[in-house]
Amino acid sequence: MATERVGGGDRPLERASSTSGTEVDGSVDSAESDLAAALEVAVEGDVRFDEYTRVLYATDGSIYGAQPAGVVFPRNTDDVRSAVRVAADYGVPVLPRGAGSSLAGQAVGPGCIVLDLSRHMNDILEIDPDERRATVQPGVVQDDLDDALEPHGLRFAPDPASSNRATIGGGIGNNSTGAHSVRYGITDAYVEECEVVLADGSQIRTRDVVLDGPEWDDIVSKDDREAEIYRTVRALVEDNADEIEARYPTLKRCVSGYNLQKVLRENEAGEDVINLSKLIVGAEGTLGVVVEAELSLVTRPETTALAVCCYDDLLEALAAVPEALSLETSAVELMDDEVFRLAAESPEYAEYAEAIPDGTAAVLMVEFDSEVVDDLSAALTNATGRLVDDGTAFDSIEALEPETQDRLWKLRKASIPLLMSMDGDPKPYPFVEDASVPPEELAEYVASFQEILADHDTTAAYFAHAGVGTLHIRPVLNLKDGDGVEKMRSIAEDVTDLALEHNGAFSGEHGDGLARTEFNPKLYGPDLWQAFKDTKSAFDPDWRMNPGKVVYREDDPTDIREHLRYGPDYASLEPKTTLDFDDDDGGFSHLVELCNGCGTCRQTDGDVMCPTYRATEEEIATTRGRANLLRAAISGEIDPEELYSDRFQEEVLDLCIGCKGCQSDCPTGVDLAKLKAEVKHQSHERNGTTLRERLFSNVDRLAAAGSTAAPVANRATNLPGARTALEKTLGIASERTLPEFQRETLVDWFADRESAVDPETADAGVVLFPDTDTNYSNPDPGKAAVRVLEAAGVRVAVPDLGPTGRAAYSKGLLDDAADHGEALLESLEPALERGWSVCFVEPSDVAMVVDEYRSLLPGRVDDERLERLVSNAYGVCEYLDAHRLDERLPVDPEDARERVTYHGHCHEKARGADHHAVGLLRRAGYAVDPVDSGCCGMAGSFGYEAEHYELSRAIGSLLREQLEASVADAETANGDGTTVVAPGTSCRTQIGDFEAYDRPPHPIELLDAALER
Ligand SMILES: Cc1cc2nc3c(=O)[nH]c(=O)nc-3n(C[C@H](O)[C@H](O)[C@H](O)COP(=O)(O)OP(=O)(O)OC[C@H]3O[C@@H](n4cnc5c(N)ncnc54)[C@H](O)[C@@H]3O)c2cc1C
Ligand code: SF4
């Protein structure tokens, strides 16, 4: 039975902006609650020890998962020091964390206090272009730093594939690097000085200290932790000089163990110095917390060029690496056919894999940049001459244009997440994925690696940094099975032996974490292993900083098999669902478990996913956070009943605005909007629905009544006090502009006019769907669509149809949505049988039919009828573009028209359909700037809901910034400005509510305006 739960809590927004919010629920024991309370007193930033937060911070991008005690969000260095001191008082371990995108489990800390430095400590403090230095806080996202450096022609050299969310602090922790390490090496070369908070809360500045100079004497003369560290580290390095020389692999990349080999060096003046920054880099947070770092920068190449050489055999591609390296390259990367195969199946990446010729078993991507090479075109010709004509490659792609190169790099960077999208429980897991060997030994190493895999009856994909001998090889295993876990351990033993034979490192990129720390004694031998332990003790005598990573206590050894996220004990419930999850091979739980924690949904720019994170910077507002909480519930990590609790609804589900950004942008395809609709539906079944939910789900009926009563209905909502009353009773934000109802609907207008098309000559027919907004409130786009379609010779009908069910679907009222879908199909059937298509002005309605009906209607309507509707449903611009009907329009393309800033709708982007309007407008003579914009934040009813109004505006303000950049560009370019255009009703409403903006037109209106009459 339905309950009346009008309104709703405002906790999510409080949460997003509060400075304090310890939540101590029943599951937190009293020691932890004392600890939480002590932290609350000690720090300014938030302290959260609640169950949800512990789940959110239990995982990273690795195979591991273990709940921390709680999380602190430090606002400044004092907070870090205070938190670390409280942790010391309570004897609790501490784990500094950035974006949590690590692949070896170093950001997973059972029972730790996690310090999330990404939330507040993310300022760029200074850029000194002359000295080529930047000073930053640790939580700065690397791409954000890069954006700030671009105007100075500079960049931070290490470029991990995860740079759009990975923080500088995390990069320092992991000694990260990327595709360009062939040229630039790894992070430790670029970290000059660090402010570090030690385990006792004291603070040191690591920098070049001249050995035996006055500064050295001053430091070691004291009786404090800093002096102890300097004395110990120097002695360890000097005493172990021979072992260091013999044991550290001489590779461009070795990130196993501590960087003892890099601490003592010569400065530019030729003096012997000690710089502990080099030791802090790669220490994975085990020696202290970096609260500020001074980085050295490199000049940004003005241009680059890329040769992609295609081989029909993987080992031949690897054997060609030394030849590629003999050219003046800035990167030599490899991808194999498994990556192309998965990309071809992914809606997000299929288009990027199209360029790869059939029969390619592997490609070498060989890049050149203008820093070193004067004639890039000649460099490409030379490369293909050497690698294709005189070498073993059978084909090549030469890319000089930045767009083509970007597309190929995008494919390369998606390799890891694409592999993780593999269906079923066996997955290509990271645990030996970044062992490194000298590049000239790569082919031999991989051949032996393949034998190890065959011995263990498994396979792997091969890709990544061939030029530096670091190939990402992920054996496919089922870790939910005990045998799979033992196989993992056995493969790790064999591969580490193999890497050792080739003078390699067990990790050349992703670090030790929980996956590789156990093997460090094998790599470094007993003396250096003891030196690591002594180093750890000097910095952190009680071993409380991120314990068990890089080095372990003999009485508590790290084991690759412990703390697995999906271990043999993992089991998930497969809930009975209303939506059909068959397409998601493995059902609801499989879709949830597709999230591997890669953190792409924390990206700060580009694409759509995930707007709620961008606006709140809260982990719970990421796709990953939502998926983690869903996984916790279906696996019993938290009470499965929690799924239906008010808290879960309000904080986890209701804040997902259903933009479908993740459907296309999440590399593994975690479709949270679909998961949300299902769980909301189940929750309604148990708890009923609110009046407002029912009202919004049936907004079409409300609009029909409003239209009948217009203009009285419009005046009524504008009466003094009416908006406040609406907010109080129904929770509709009083600040929002409500739709104005029109007395004459689109359907009425159409019925009263003569068709401009002769039925005898028309070769196509379209039912134009009169969506709620277009029919009752804003008919202009609908009228324009009719005129344009008819001008293209298409017969049009605009019948009175019910809704698609989008509004009900987004509220989780799936039975209502399915009823609407079934009724619509019934109404459209005669036209579909005649071969007509159905066109939509509103992108969310066409997405409803094309995407959602496939999982909503099976079982209710037969597949053939459903398929006929789905395959004949189009956005109006999509229809015109797909059939090239604009070529029939009376439009003079020579007419130079105004500049247009195009903001696509998220649902259009999720279907990969936003290019249609752009193409049409361009061919009609408009100069279009398609903004890589995010979500508008309105999301149907979301932006009208009082408790979501602020979040909706916050998301909208990010869009506004993007539009303003386009407007500014236009003004610089032509002085005339630009017309913002948007196909979505929600977007047009949100933009129209921005100060100084009018409600933008739909692109079809611009096309209509271009018609010669
Ligand atoms: C799809 C994918 C692709 C990747 N590609 C690459 C790649 O190309 N190259 C590469 O090197 N890595 C790569 N990684 C791994 C990872 O993204 C990088 O190492 C990244 O730099 C980690 O940054 P983060 O902010 O996520 O750090 P986190 O994972 O949060 O932390 C990393 C480590 O640093 C420590 N740490 C964090 N902040 C601090 C601090 N302030 N002080 C001291 N210690 C700190 C943590 O304790 C942890 O041990 C990839 C990961 C994924 C999922
Ligand atoms: S939801 Fe997708 S993008 Fe986000 S962490 Fe999970 S797999 Fe990565």
Ligand code: SF4
């Ligand atoms: S549907 Fe949109 S808001 Fe929801 S998780 Fe996906 S990207 Fe984020």
